[in-house]
Amino acid sequence: MAALENRSLDSKSWDGNYGPHGWHRYVGRFPPHLVRALLNHFEARPGQTVCDPFTGSGTTLVEARMLGLRAVGIDLCPLSCMLSRTKSKFPDDPRHLSQRFNQFSQHFEGLLAGFTKAHPSGTYPHNAVVEREGNAIPKFANMERWFTPEALLGTSVAVELIMQEEGYARDLFATALSAEMRSIGNVDVDVVRAEYRKTARVGVDVLRLVSRRVKKMLAGIDRTLRSHEGLIGSPDDIDVREENMLSTDLAEGSVDYIVTSPPYGVESLSYLRTHLLSYRSLDAHFKYDPYSFSDDAVGSEYLAADASAAGSVATSLSPTFASFFSEGFDGTDPRRVAMMEKFFDDLVQVGANFQKWLRPGGAIAFVIGNKRLGERVIPTDIIVGELFSNQGLRLEKTVEHKLKTNNSNSEVPWQERIIQNEAVLIFRRA
Numbered sequence: 076m077a078a079l080e081n082r083s084l085d086s087k088s089w090d091g092n093y094g095p096h097g098w099h100r101y102v103g104r105f106p107p108h109l110v111r112a113l114l115n116h117f118e119a120r121p122g123q124t125v126c127d128p129f130t131g132s133g134t135t136l137v138e139a140r141m142l143g144l145r146a147v148g149i150d151l152c153p154l155s156c157m158l159s160r161t162k163s164k165f166p167d168d169p170r171h172l173s174q175r176f177n178q179f180s181q182h183f184e185g186l187l188a189g190f191t192k193a194h195p196s197g198t199y200p201h202n203a204v205v206e207r208e209g210n211a212i213p214k215f216a217n218m219e220r221w222f223t224p225e226a227l228l229g230t231s232v233a234v235e236l237i238m239q240e241e242g243y244a245r246d247l248f249a250t251a252l253s254a255e256m257r258s259i260g261n262v263d264v265d266v267v268r269a270e271y272r273k274t275a276r277v278g279v280d281v282l283r284l285v286s287r288r289v290k291k292m293l294a295g296i297d298r299t300l301r302s303h304e305g306l307i308g309s310p311d312d313i314d315v316r317e318e319n320m321l322s323t324d325l326a327e328g329s330v331d332y333i334v335t336s337p338p339y340g341v342e343s344l345s346y347l348r349t350h351l352l353s354y355r356s357l358d359a360h361f362k363y364d365p366y367s368f369s370d371d372a373v374g375s376e377y378l379a380a381d382a383s384a385a386g387s388v389a390t391s392l393s394p395t396f397a398s399f400f401s402e403g404f405d406g407t408d409p410r411r412v413a414m415m416e417k418f419f420d421d422l423v424q425v426g427a428n429f430q431k432w433l434r435p436g437g438a439i440a441f442v443i444g445n446k447r448l449g450e451r452v453i454p455t456d457i458i459v460g461e462l463f464s465n466q467g468l469r470l471e472k473t474v475e476h477k478l479k480t481n482n483s484n485s486e487v488p489w490q491e492r493i494i495q496n497e498a499v500l501i502f503r504r505a
């Protein structure tokens with residue numbers, strides 16, 4: 076498996092963007108060929124069910140659809156669920172979508188022309204856009220720094236029209252807008268976490284950017300339908316649930332395989348910060364504020380200030396956990412220690428759910444990384460092995476495997492710093 080991601084001598088990088096995989100640069104994406112290798116390793120057959128309970132941008136679901144598997148994806152985050160639906164539930168016959176997009180473009184031009192006619196000087200404040208009839212983007216902190224008035228106007232018009240669409244077309248156009256946010260907002264593209272750009276973007280043409288993206292996506296649907304003809308499954312076989320997986324109730328024994336990668340602990344990757352402009356702009360589509368996840372999220376940073384490290388469930392189930400956390404962490408904020416302990420307590424529940432959902436003999440590929448806590452590296456892989464074994468899930472093997480995320484084989488320095496090593500843990504239910 077490790078060989079899969081090593082650069083070969085004559086290729087610059089693996090193409091992790093085939094089919095719908097390249098439609099959105101969701102932070103912390105799975106390399107798709109890893110998912111495919113794992114499904115092949117499990118000998119998954121069409122009609123069987125694979126589950127990814129931390130589905131992120133839906134990489135597992137896309138691979139499942141391409142291979143004719145049924146799939147259940149779960150994620151708390153509305154952006155993740157939207158990306159997952161768009162990438163894995165595209166229609167078998169997408170022809171009507173180009174026509175819908177042509178109408179979208181015409182309406183866009185009309186609305187833009189109406190606004191600019193009312194502001195003949197060509198200059199207008201951000202507030203004029205927020206107060207525009209039809210605008211659905213609520214004012215948010217530092218909006219003026221994130222968008223030029225012109226970029227905000229284009230985004231506002233796009234969102235107004237997206238909200239008039241239904242079903243798959245709405246998800247498709249909203250995903251295209253979200254994917255282009257890095258070229259629309261004043262976001263520094265060299266950083267993974269959203270930061271202001273030093274100089275504001277000028278001449279942002281939202282319709283041109285979104286059109287280019289939608290066309291690319293529609294061509295991608297056609298190509299995928301052709302490249303996987305005879306194998307690809309129906310969009311109805313992919314179920315995307317916007318839920319907390321800790322409390323999701325799947326029927327007992329209903330899943331053949333689980334292929335997933337949870338957050339690696341507290342603050343491994345900040346999905347909320349990285350995709351801030353997508354959340355803020357598409358607030359109307361998402362219906363609720365994802366900043367209210369609080370401690371529902373596995374690896375949450377939002378624990379009560381007085382949360383204590385005592386009484387962790389994991390202590391009694393994992394000797395490695397007990398000894399690691401008994402040693403003390405000089406100079407480390409005790410709240411951070413409590414957050415990590417809560418993370419492992421959540422993993423106890425994750426293991427219990429897996430045991431229930433999987434059929435006997437069903438298999439799990441659990442991709443996890445070991446983070447630092449203060450000066451010490453947490454042996455997360457070993458702790459997870461112990462926690463899951465307690466639930467009746469047998470650890471078959473541990474494959475050390477450093478992931479390359481974000482669609483390329485480029486080195487990601489921040490990732491090197493906070494994630495020491497990664498492994499694919501393969502479990503089987505007895």
Ligand SMILES: C[S@@+](CC[C@H](N)C(=O)[O-])C[C@H]1O[C@@H](n2cnc3c(N)ncnc32)[C@H](O)[C@@H]1O
Nearest residue numbers: 104105129131132134150151152319320372373
């Ligand atoms: C490492 S990402 C998964 C990335 C995914 N493998 C991909 O290819 O895009 C982890 C995901 O877990 C989700 N998550 C965190 N806590 C959750 C919970 N309690 N229930 C469901 N999803 C959760 C986050 O929103 C995030 O999208």
